[in-house]
Amino acid sequence: MLVLVTRPEPAAQQTAARLAAMGHEALVDPMLRIAPTGAALPDGPFEAVAFTSVNGVKALAAHADFARFRGLPAFAVGPRTAREARQAGFPEVTDCDGDAAALAGRLAAALGTGARVLHPAGEDRAADLGALLEGHGLRVALAIVYAAVPADALGPATRAALAAGTIGAALHFSPRTVKTLLACAGDAGLDAALREVRHLCLSAQVAAALGACRSVAVAAAPNEDALLALL
Missing domain, CATH: 3.40.50.10090 (Rossmann fold)
Incomplete structure (x- = not known):
C-alpha cells in the first residue's frame, strides 16, 4: 500500500x-519544517524538564545553554521522546507513555508543591502543560526552542x-x-x-x-x- x-x-x-x-x-x-529558535532559556533553578515532543528534546540538546539542564530528571510524553532524551544524555528519564495529561500526572506525583519545571516546546502546542499542572502547585516555565514552518x-x-x-x-x-x-x-x-x-x-x-x-x-x-x- x-x-x-x-x-x-x-x-x-x-x-x-x-x-x-x-x-x-x-x-x-x-x-512542516522544524527550525530551532535559539531563544534564551529561562533562569533556574528547576527540579525537572518536561518534554511533549521529540523536537523539543532535539532543540534543547542543540541549544548553547543545554549543559545547564542536562543533569535534571527528564519526563517524556511517550516512548520515542523518552528514547531521544536518553540519547541526549539525561541521566534519569521517565516515560509517561501517554499524552500531555499523563505527563502532567506523572510530574505531579513525582514533584513536590512549588517545584519548577522547564518545558522546552514549539510555537504551536496541542496542550497547555502549565494549565494542566496549575492545580497541583507546580510552576511551568515554557521555553519556545523550535518553530514549525509550514x-x-x-x-x-x-x-x-x-x-x-x-x-x-x-x-x-x-x-x-x-x-x-x-x-x-x-x-x-x-x-x-x-x-x-x-x-x-x-x-x-x-x-x-x-x-x-x-x-x-x-x-x-x-x-x-x-x-x-x-x-
Whole structure:
C-alpha cells in the first residue's frame, strides 16, 4: 500500500522505514519544517524538564545553554521522546507513555508543591502543560526552542498520486500538519481527492482537524505503534 507521511523530518524517514518493514511504500511529503529558535532559556533553578515532543528534546540538546539542564530528571510524553532524551544524555528519564495529561500526572506525583519545571516546546502546542499542572502547585516555565514552518505546496509525487487515486492511506500526527496538507491540497485543486483517502490519526484532536472525509480512524493510543496498527 502507498502511505502518505506528512510529519516533519527526520521523523518522517523513521516512519517510512517502519512502513517499509511492514511491506508498505511510503510517500514522504513533510508539511512542516522544524527550525530551532535559539531563544534564551529561562533562569533556574528547576527540579525537572518536561518534554511533549521529540523536537523539543532535539532543540534543547542543540541549544548553547543545554549543559545547564542536562543533569535534571527528564519526563517524556511517550516512548520515542523518552528514547531521544536518553540519547541526549539525561541521566534519569521517565516515560509517561501517554499524552500531555499523563505527563502532567506523572510530574505531579513525582514533584513536590512549588517545584519548577522547564518545558522546552514549539510555537504551536496541542496542550497547555502549565494549565494542566496549575492545580497541583507546580510552576511551568515554557521555553519556545523550535518553530514549525509550514510547507507552501504539495510535492510533485504527492500531487500525482492524489490525482491518480493511488494513495491507500495517510498518516496524521498533528492538527497543524493536517491543516497545512488541506491548504496545500486545496491550492492544487486536489482537496476532493484528498478527502477520499483513508486517514489514520494519532488522536481525536488530530482527526477533528480533517473535517469531513470518507474514512477517518483514530489510534487506540497516542503513539506511532498504535497508529501503524490501523494499517
